[in-house]
Amino acid sequence: MLKLYYSPGACAMGSHIALEEAGADYVLEKIDLAKGEQKRPEYLAINPNGVTPALATPQGIITQNVAILAYVAQTHPHAQLADLDDPFAFGRLQAFNAWLTSALHPAIGKVVFSRPPLEGAARDAAVEAALAKYDLAEHHMLVGPWALGEDHSLTDGYLMVFTRWGRQAGLLDKARFPKLNAHLDLVQSRPAVQRVLHMEGLQPI
Numbered sequence: 001m002l003k004l005y006y007s008p009g010a011c012a013m014g015s016h017i018a019l020e021e022a023g024a025d026y027v028l029e030k031i032d033l034a035k036g037e038q039k040r041p042e043y044l045a046i047n048p049n050g051v052t053p054a055l056a057t058p059q060g061i062i063t064q065n066v067a068i069l070a071y072v073a074q075t076h077p078h079a080q081l082a083d084l085d086d087p088f089a090f091g092r093l094q095a096f097n098a099w100l101t102s103a104l105h106p107a108i109g110k111v112v113f114s115r116p117p118l119e120g121a122a123r124d125a126a127v128e129a130a131l132a133k134y135d136l137a138e139h140h141m142l143v144g145p146w147a148l149g150e151d152h153s154l155t156d157g158y159l160m161v162f163t164r165w166g167r168q169a170g171l172l173d174k175a176r177f178p179k180l181n182a183h184l185d186l187v188q189s190r191p192a193v194q195r196v197l198h199m200e201g202l203q204p205i
């Protein structure tokens, strides 16, 4: 049995969606970021980095969404969440996921989660930086209709986390980002994603 440590609506949703899409046998443990539960000793014993997600497996803990996503795909090959037999295709998927974690996540995260909230010129600069990453995703990363092309994959649920944040922040203009908006709607229409949103106490947006 797997256990996912998550916070509702946060980046751990990418791992949560992968587990649900895979039909994995897992339970959830909520870590309330607003209450600082990620910095409590009980959780630091699981992830000394003090962030979610973390996945407890029979062999131990795995942290980092990109690592959890690959683990879920490799342990549930029947779910076809990644092309595991083609090193080039898997490399392309990993490159997209690595870009999400290292570029898009910090850019939009700065706009949405800075505490205290950014204001004035600092907020304008953060918004511009996030929009530049969405431009890159719109024109160079997202193939369509799914992130990597014709087939749904691990990357779709993970990308959706960050386009969802962008739409909530009013940054995902439909005229400027038609592909990203269509992709977000497509991913949110998936039954597994709707179950995840429900489990996390959220609605499609």
Ligand SMILES: N[C@@H](CCC(=O)N[C@@H](CS)C(=O)NCC(=O)O)C(=O)O
Binding pocket: 007, 010, 011, 012, 033, 038, 050, 051, 052, 053, 063, 064, 065, 066, 101
């Ligand atoms: N690269 C990490 C990022 C993890 C991360 O930053 N998680 C955020 C939520 S989206 C968090 O737990 N933040 C709590 C904090 O920084 O105190 C991953 O993808 O797993």
